[in-house]
Amino acid sequence: MNRILSNIAPVFALIGILSAGSSMPAVAAAHPSIDIVASNWKFTPDTIELHVGQPTTLRVTSSEGVHGLKSDELGIAQTTIMPGQYSKVDVTPSKAGTYVLHCSIVCGAGHSNMILTVHVLP
Numbered sequence: 001m002n003r004i005l006s007n008i009a010p011v012f013a014l015i016g017i018l019s020a021g022s023s024m025p026a027v028a029a030a031h032p033s034i035d036i037v038a039s040n041w042k043f044t045p046d047t048i049e050l051h052v053g054q055p056t057t058l059r060v061t062s063s064e065g066v067h068g069l070k071s072d073e074l075g076i077a078q079t080t081i082m083p084g085q086y087s088k089v090d091v092t093p094s095k096a097g098t099y100v101l102h103c104s105i106v107c108g109a110g111h112s113n114m115i116l117t118v119h120v121l122p
């Protein structure tokens, strides 16, 4: 019995090291993130709030169809939103205002109504 315990002890030590390591991303995620789900033909939520100078991660995914996000004013490069996949978009707004982002990929009949409104607060 003792021999079995001494054989598995290093395994527990290793698990301890691995789980300590896996808690590190929580530190890196110190800035806020917002989940956005695209579908035919809307973003949910369809309105978000950001703050000037505050880095925020947008985690965008699709539950239906391929869509896109892009904003020159907010510094968001063309991002394709694929069903079942999360894309991370880091954004740090520099100017307060209301920004209207249209879906950046032609996605069907309701494409022109597919809008994400971003309120950037001072």
Ligand SMILES: [Cu+2]
Pocket: 041, 066, 067, 068, 103, 104, 105, 106, 107, 111, 114
């Ligand atoms: Cu779309």
